[in-house]
Amino acid sequence: xxxxxxxxxxxxxxxxxxxxxxxxxxxxxxxxxxxxxxxxxxxxxxxxxxxxxxxxxxxxxxxxxxxxxxxxxxxxxxxxxxxxxxxxxxxxxxxxxxxxxxxxxxxxxxxxxxxxxxxxxxxxxxxxxxxxxxxxxxxxxxxxxxxxxxxxxxxxxxxxxxxxxxxxxxxxxxxxxxxxxxxxxxxxxxxxxxxxxxxxxxxxxxxxxxxxxxxxxxxxxxxxxxxxxxxxxxxxxxxxxxxxxxxxxxxxxxxxxxxxxxxxxxxxxxxxxxxxxxxxxxxxxxxxxxxxxxxxxxxxxxxxxxxxxxxxxxxxxxxxxxxxxxxxxxxxxxxxxxxxxxxxxxxxxx
Amino acid sequence: xxxxxxxxxxxxxxxxxxxxxxxxxxxxxxxxxxxxxxxxxxxxxxxxxxxxxxxxxxxxxxxxxxxxxxxxxxxxxxxxxxxxxxxxxxxxxxxxxxxxxxxxxxxxxxxxxxxxxxxxxxxxxxxxxxxxxxxxxxxxxxxxxxxxxxxxxxxxxxxxxxxxxxxxxxxxxxxxxxxxxxxxxxxxxxxxxxxxxxxxxxxxxxxxxxxxxxxxxxxxxxxxxxxxxxxxxxxxxxxxxxxxxxxxxxxxxxxxxxxxxxxxxxxxxxxxxxxxxxxxxxxxxxxxxxxxxxxxxxxxxxxxxxxxxxxxxxxxxxxxxxxxxxxxxxxxxxxxxxxxxxxxxxxxxx
Numbered sequence: 001x002x003x004x005x006x007x008x009x010x011x012x013x014x015x016x017x018x019x020x021x022x023x024x025x026x027x028x029x030x031x032x033x034x035x036x037x038x039x040x041x042x043x044x045x046x047x048x049x050x051x052x053x054x055x056x057x058x059x060x061x062x063x064x065x066x067x068x069x070x071x072x073x074x075x076x077x078x079x080x081x082x083x084x085x086x087x088x089x090x091x092x093x094x095x096x097x098x099x100x101x102x103x104x105x106x107x108x109x110x111x112x113x114x115x116x117x118x119x120x121x122x123x124x125x126x127x128x129x130x131x132x133x134x135x136x137x138x139x140x141x142x143x144x145x146x147x148x149x150x151x152x153x154x155x156x157x158x159x160x161x162x163x164x165x166x167x168x169x170x171x172x173x174x175x176x177x178x179x180x181x182x183x184x185x186x187x188x189x190x191x192x193x194x195x196x197x198x199x200x201x202x203x204x205x206x207x208x209x210x211x212x213x214x215x216x217x218x219x220x221x222x223x224x225x226x227x228x229x230x231x232x233x234x235x236x237x238x239x240x241x242x243x244x245x246x247x248x249x250x251x252x253x254x255x256x257x258x259x260x261x262x263x264x265x266x267x268x269x270x271x272x273x274x275x276x277x278x279x280x281x282x283x284x285x286x287x288x289x290x291x292x293x294x295x296x297x298x299x300x301x302x303x304x305x306x307x308x309x310x311x312x313x314x315x316x317x318x319x320x321x322x323x324x325x326x327x328x329x330x331x332x333x334x335x336x337x338x339x340x341x342x343x344x345x346x347x348x349x350x
Numbered sequence: 351x352x353x354x355x356x357x358x359x360x361x362x363x364x365x366x367x368x369x370x371x372x373x374x375x376x377x378x379x380x381x382x383x384x385x386x387x388x389x390x391x392x393x394x395x396x397x398x399x400x401x402x403x404x405x406x407x408x409x410x411x412x413x414x415x416x417x418x419x420x421x422x423x424x425x426x427x428x429x430x431x432x433x434x435x436x437x438x439x440x441x442x443x444x445x446x447x448x449x450x451x452x453x454x455x456x457x458x459x460x461x462x463x464x465x466x467x468x469x470x471x472x473x474x475x476x477x478x479x480x481x482x483x484x485x486x487x488x489x490x491x492x493x494x495x496x497x498x499x500x501x502x503x504x505x506x507x508x509x510x511x512x513x514x515x516x517x518x519x520x521x522x523x524x525x526x527x528x529x530x531x532x533x534x535x536x537x538x539x540x541x542x543x544x545x546x547x548x549x550x551x552x553x554x555x556x557x558x559x560x561x562x563x564x565x566x567x568x569x570x571x572x573x574x575x576x577x578x579x580x581x582x583x584x585x586x587x588x589x590x591x592x593x594x595x596x597x598x599x600x601x602x603x604x605x606x607x608x609x610x611x612x613x614x615x616x617x618x619x620x621x622x623x624x625x626x627x628x629x630x631x632x633x634x635x636x637x638x639x640x641x642x643x644x645x646x647x648x649x650x651x652x653x654x655x656x657x658x659x660x661x662x663x664x665x666x667x668x669x670x671x672x673x674x675x676x677x678x679x680x681x682x683x684x685x686x687x688x689x690x691x692x693x694x695x696x697x698x699x700x
Contacts, residue, residue: 260448285637
């Protein structure tokens with residue numbers, strides 16, 4: 001099969017990989033329909049973190065082509081959403097809802113198993129990992145929203161859930177990437193009364209408004225803190241959602257959070273330290289991390305199917321597998337919020 | 351009046367201070383019955399943090415001697431517990447239950463107002479700060495428990511509440527100081543099924559057992575992490591409570607916490623940084639800070655009055671105001687878990 005191959009920083013190629021085949025009775029093989037590039041893919045693309053050469057990408061949806069003898073709940077022909085990490089569904093962490101920490105789990109395209117940016121994927125622990133989508137013949141818009149549930153919408157939701165967003169909350173989202181925009185949508189879905197999005201990019205501001213942002217702030221750093229404290233009568237927001245992962249974005253989130261609140265953190269950090277003084281002397285909690293996408297997908301999928309949320313609107317760039325390098329380039333250069341890769345799959349496979 | 355006076359590191363003396371008097375209509379003057387030394391008092395005692403010379407101590411109980419014209423809910427003659435920070439009860443933080451962050455608040459003995467280690471204290475915002483104790487003629491044991499509600503028991507409770515301890519939780523407490531011991535008691539009160547206390551000091555181990563610890567571990571650092579992971583089948587505890595405030599104790603707490611849990615943090619940190627990698631890649635939250643004692647006292651007081659908790663058992667050293675320096679010395683040298691100072695107050699004042 002053909003797949004995107006990481007050859008080194010700034011070098012993504014399309015190459016041949018062995019056709020995936022059932023290796024364990026709990027495996028399934030999924031023919032990929034749509035895949036996409038994650039903000040975290042840019043870290044190795046830019047050479048900022050190491051990554052094995054080879055198969056990449058951890059977000060995809062597709063059609064089940066083959067299942068192992070022990071796979072339950074998934075059948076050949078099913079349209080499925082793959083959470084970005086596979087999991088067994090039975091370990092103590094899975095049972096506690098933290099499927100992203102499954103003791104038997106791992107991530108697609110982690111250097112050990114197939115990535116999602118290819119024609120097909122062998123999915124381990126398929127019965128407890130893949131989420132089948134009911135119904136047939138979904139619109140392309142809906143298919144894009146299914147793809148967004150693979151990671152980015154679940155990650156935005158995790159920020160909002162971790163920060164305790166609820167009906168009436170005043171929320172601010174630091175970061176206007178696809179995760180930050182999904183955090184806006186998640187906050188609205190959870191009933192937030194006011195949602196401040198920090199962005200100075202017109203295209204992203206537009207999606208933020210579409211997703212439910214009530215206020216857009218172009219300020220950054222100390223100026224953003226000052227502006228939000230002014231908006232909130234000096235109190236700070238009930239829930240600050242940190243969706244970037246830098247020291248500055250964390251400082252901004254901590255600066256705008258009201259005492260006693262929990263800052264939802266999902267940005268991937270690189271040597272970022274949080275001074276405990278802010279946690280202790282300002283009574284500011286921190287919670288978040290790698291989203292347990294498998295845990296969240298079912299409830300979010302219900303809302304996608306009912307048309308209540310449309311997270312697929314984060315995809316503003318589309319290409320095919322042959323041009324996957326362009327998808328990385330567009331995101332690296334911030335020309336795209338999030339880039340979708342459409343595989344050349346026969347319509348009949350749907 | 352006579353009061354403990356901080357003259358500089360390792361120099362606590364008894365000296366004269368002006369008699370407290372009503373300065374604002376919301377003030378009260380309280381004649382102190384019992385006061386005590388906090389672990390955080392040792393920081394300036396040891397010269398590790400700056401402190402103004404003068405009046406010190408932020409934990410006390412006493413009898414109301416005089417009230418300003420606008421004080422409601424408190425009357426002359428009432429036995430009252432002073433939370434270690436005063437507060438107005440009406441600001442957004444107080445209304446949200448975070449009285450320790452009151453916009454009009456402050457701490458006793460902070461260099462600006464009277465400390466509790468003296469014969470009397472002017473209490474600002476008295477009606478919203480002081481908690482009157484119902485009944486008269488309480489036993490000395492109960493009086494000591496009232497004193498513990500001024501700070502240490504509320505702080506241990508804050509660690510447990512922040513970490514979400516509930517019925518059936520498996521808890522570990524890092525730190526065998528008075529706060530850590532109170533965290534054990536708070537965890538038991540909230541229904542924890544198993545409570546592991548880290549301590550290698552026999553006197554502290556005994557109080558930990560009395561307070562509800564089911565397991566005592568003498569290991570520290572990596573050995574403690576290993577032992578607790580072994581106790582929990584590799585999963586980690588539902589709630590790790592960090593009651594020390596050093597980098598090592600925080601690392602231990604983060605090491606024993608199960609993924610997805612929130613580490614309760616109440617230890618006062620000094621230039622301690624938490625790497626965001628643990629928060630993100632292990633899904634570990636952090637929450638706690640300066641305990642909102644005024645918010646917590648009423649519910650804890652009910653349990654003290656009913657005999658369900660006896661946090662006063664942390665006091666294992668007692669002296670009088672003349673010998674207040676000994677109280678600091680005993681705690682500094684870890685000869686005492688927590689030192690009580692009994693004022694020479696006429697029995698009739700009760």
